[in-house]
Amino acid sequence: MRSIANWRLIISLILYSCSVYGQPLSIVDGNNITKMQGDELFAEWSYDGKNLLFQSVINDESRIYVYRLDDDNxxxxxxxxxxxxxPVWHPDxxxxxxxxxxxxxxxxxKLDLxxxxxxxxxxRNIKSRNASFSTSSRQVYFNGYDELTNRWEIYSYDFxxxxxxRLTEYRxxxxxxxxxxNGKQIVYCKINxxxxxxxxxxxxxYGEPKIEFDKFPAYHPSWGPSGFKIFFISTMDNExxxxxxxxxxxxxxxxxTHDSIWVANPVISPDGTKMAMSVLTDEDWDIFIFNFAEK
Structure with a gap:
């Protein structure tokens, strides 16, 4: 019995430390919705899944666009x-x-539509960026600059x-x-x-640590709609x-993905059927939408 338990422990450690092939997603199967000049990044689904916000950068100037899935515009x-x-959608x-x-x-x-x-x-007197909301408009979570430590940390603000x-204090x-x-769990990046x-x-x-994923590099995290799965970008298997x-x-x-193509900012639609993600094409960064079923 002890031998079986030891083998189960070894297998679980292997599964944790090595990535396995999940639901495949091929770049060639995606729909490029931003065939436009500039770099399109930071896609964000609306709460009903009918619209997609994104940022477009041209000549160091950033603009906000909304893509409407119904009329492909x-x-x-x-x-x-x-x-x-x-850009992110306000819950209201x-x-x-x-x-x-x-x-x-x-x-x-905030921009009134x-x-x-x-x-x-x-x-409030604080440098701030990268806002994130749950389905409630009572609180916002964001990256704020601590002037005493000269560090960007994670903050919350109650309206x-x-x-x-301040929710984090990382050196x-x-x-x-x-x-x-649900407003109860936050994933974020720790800088090394x-x-x-x-x-x-x-x-x-309220800032209490739950789990840290420190065995591999990771960035651009986002929650899946079920709240069990976190999607992110990593170079753990190659450059x-x-x-x-x-x-x-x-x-x-x-x-x-296994395309050896640079990707960034993955976000799953609220119903879990589509993935939006920035892809580095021959010209610049474009946003692609893929059919995807969260399991």
Whole structure:
């Protein structure tokens, strides 16, 4: 019995440390929705899965577009002469949240889709970027700059009580938070300047660590719609970035692409049937949509 238990332990360690082939996703099967000049990155599904936000960068200027799946059309939402970066949907449905350096520092703003008026998301003295919302508009999670430590960390802000809380305190800084829809679990990247790589950690909504994935480099994390699986980009098997996923308990590490083509910013549609992801084409970064079923 002890021998069987030992073999089970060895097998589980192998599965954790090595990626296995998961549901395959081939770049040639994707639909390029942004055959336009510039680099298109940071796609974000609307809550109903009918629209896709993304950022387009041309000559160092960032604009926000929304792609409508029903009529296969992309519309520019930002006509003003400053950068609109890292767009996300506001849970209320009538606003988009983004960050910009329009006043000299990175800060979070909201764009009213009815009036196209731009206002600060909140009024706190903190550099901020990379907003993430659950399905609730009460709190936002974001990357904030700690002036005392000179590091970017993960913060939350409560709009009801005007509370600003730092959730992480990592000696090299943190970035790219993604809160799951239930508002209880956050995945983010921990920065390692020694080898210029990042790895993932999951914390709860008040900053308590749950699990760290430190056996492989990983970045651009996002939750699957079920809340069990995290999708991310990694170079763990070669020098080219590929798409992977792992369960939040550290099991079921899977590799999904094998094209040796640079990819970035994977996001799954709310119903789990489509994947949007940036792909480096011959010209620049474009956003592709793939048929994909989360298992």
């Amino acid at each position: 992309a519309v520019c939402l930002s006509k003003l002469k400053y950068n609109f970066r890292n 449905g009538d606003k988009i949240v983004f960050d910009s350096d329009k006043d000299g520092i990175d800060y979070l703003y 009815n009036t196209l008026e731009v206002r600060p998301l909140f009024h 009801v009580y005007n509370n600003l809380n 090299f800084g943190s970035c790219n938070p993604d809160i799951y829809n 300047p020694a080898d210029n790589k990042k790895n993932l950690e999951v914390i709860n909504w 080219i970035s590929e798409l992977y996923s792992i369960w939040k308990d550290g099991s079921h590490l899977e590799r999904h």
